[in-house]
Amino acid sequence: MNTNLVGLERPQLMQVLAGLGVPERQRKMRAQQLWHWLYHRGAKSFDEMTNISRDLCAKLAALCTIERPEVVARQKSVDGTRKWLLRFAPDEHGQRHEAEMVFIPEEDRGTLCISSQVGCTLNCTFCNTGTQRWVRNLTAAEIIGQVLVAKDTLGDWPALIATSPNPPAAGRHITNIVFMGMGEPLYNTDNVFPACRILADGEGLSLSKRRITVSTAGVVPEIPRLGEETGAMLAISLHATTDEVRDRLVPLNRKYPLEELLAACRAYPGLSNAKRITFEYVMLKGVNDSEADARRLLKLLKGIPAKVNLIPFNPWPGTHYECSEWDDIERFAEIVNEGGLAAPIRTPRGRDIMAACGQLKSESERLRARRRRATSNDAGADVGTKVSSGAIISTSR
Numbered sequence: 001m002n003t004n005l006v007g008l009e010r011p012q013l014m015q016v017l018a019g020l021g022v023p024e025r026q027r028k029m030r031a032q033q034l035w036h037w038l039y040h041r042g043a044k045s046f047d048e049m050t051n052i053s054r055d056l057c058a059k060l061a062a063l064c065t066i067e068r069p070e071v072v073a074r075q076k077s078v079d080g081t082r083k084w085l086l087r088f089a090p091d092e093h094g095q096r097h098e099a100e101m102v103f104i105p106e107e108d109r110g111t112l113c114i115s116s117q118v119g120c121t122l123n124c125t126f127c128n129t130g131t132q133r134w135v136r137n138l139t140a141a142e143i144i145g146q147v148l149v150a151k152d153t154l155g156d157w158p159a160l161i162a163t164s165p166n167p168p169a170a171g172r173h174i175t176n177i178v179f180m181g182m183g184e185p186l187y188n189t190d191n192v193f194p195a196c197r198i199l200a201d202g203e204g205l206s207l208s209k210r211r212i213t214v215s216t217a218g219v220v221p222e223i224p225r226l227g228e229e230t231g232a233m234l235a236i237s238l239h240a241t242t243d244e245v246r247d248r249l250v251p252l253n254r255k256y257p258l259e260e261l262l263a264a265c266r267a268y269p270g271l272s273n274a275k276r277i278t279f280e281y282v283m284l285k286g287v288n289d290s291e292a293d294a295r296r297l298l299k300l301l302k303g304i305p306a307k308v309n310l311i312p313f314n315p316w317p318g319t320h321y322e323c324s325e326w327d328d329i330e331r332f333a334e335i336v337n338e339g340g341l342a343a344p345i346r347t348p349r350g351r352d353i354m355a356a357c358g359q360l361k362s363e364s365e366r367l368r369a370r371r372r373r374a375t376s377n378d379a380g381a382d383v384g385t386k387v388s389s390g391a392i393i394s395t396s397r
């Protein structure tokens with residue numbers, strides 16, 4: 001099988017080159033050239049690589065690929081938010097899995113939300129992804145491939161930005177990457193860590209480490225390694241202030257309770273006022289949204305350079321949770337703010353239409369099941385791969 005070069009780090013590229021018979025003294029330089037084409041220029045074929053000899057290009061073309069996930073559906077909301085439904089190449093069982101990706105443009109930045117797994121093993125009770133079956137880890141190629149697809153759609157390659165009549169204020173469209181799509185990134189460190197390093201490499205995709213955020217439900221043993229091996233920013237899906245409530249919302253808490261989780265946060269490498277941990281807190285009516293919760297939250301986070309993101313709950317069919325009342329969310333935010341922590345409320349858009357992370361995929365699977373039924377009834381109705389309209393969650397500062 002041909003080797004996909006996307007998602008490979010420099011030493012692996014050098015190994016591939018060795019396999020193609022490139023002499024040892026040339027490998028480093030050739031790997032550097034490939035790196036530049038793959039991650040700085042966004043090359044899709046070896047023909048484009050004008051500074052690599054025709055001979056080597058032919059060998060690369062014969063034995064290697066530059067593969068991106070397939071775009072099944074693409075959507076843009078009135079506010080500029082974009083969604084992609086991506087389909088990955090067949091895995092070892094011949095299965096082609098799908099995941100969603102979201103881009104949220106703001107005035108001074110653009111955030112791409114990517115997935116680390118198809119499905120999730122965590123079963124958080126308020127999360128729709130948790131109700132879908134576990135499928136598999138994404139490879140580093142599939143994780144980086146998501147970013148390449150987004151950059152292609154947005155024209156977010158340096159050479160294109162340089163000649164764009166209307167370049168983005170930040171000099172690039174994608175300024176931030178968050179691992180907040182499907183899956184638990186710290187259960188897929190073998191692929192997520194290399195992907196973080198590729199994203200942050202100054203000669204390639206060159207995102208600032210401060211703008212790559214890995215969100216975890218709290219896989220405590222992997223937290224120090226995340227800091228040491230990637231330097232990425234840490235986000236914790238906290239959602240509760242007592243073990244009793246968190247055990248119910250995030251079952252992983254039974255394995256790694258609050259005290260251990262917060263100790264790992266305190267020890268996270270490189271924390272400062274400029275490098276804070278983000279604590280995500282989904283607002284669930286009558287579950288975790290009392291004033292006592294807000295005060296307990298302040299106590300828990302004392303001494304940790306932190307900010308809190310308050311996320312109004314996005315309901316989904318079959319959930320027994322409800323979103324907190326707006327007044328309660330504001331009161332909660334006020335208490336946390338007064339306690340000295342920034343606590344922006346993320347304003348949801350299109351809440352009525354199943355637009356939160358992990359939901360695009362289930363929608364398309366539902367439609368596919370319906371289409372299969374329609375076909376087997378010989379009804380011939382083509383519902384296509386229509387996806388739910390409207391936007392996801394917007395961030396606020």
Ligand code: SAH
Pocket residue numbers: 124126127128179180181182183184185215216217235236237280282311312313314315316356357
């Ligand atoms: N497994 C990682 C990455 C997923 S990030 C983690 O848990 O952090 C996705 C974020 O969206 C998490 O903070 C998750 O708790 C939150 N989320 C999941 N379902 C939601 C819903 N229905 N409404 C609002 N936020 C939700």
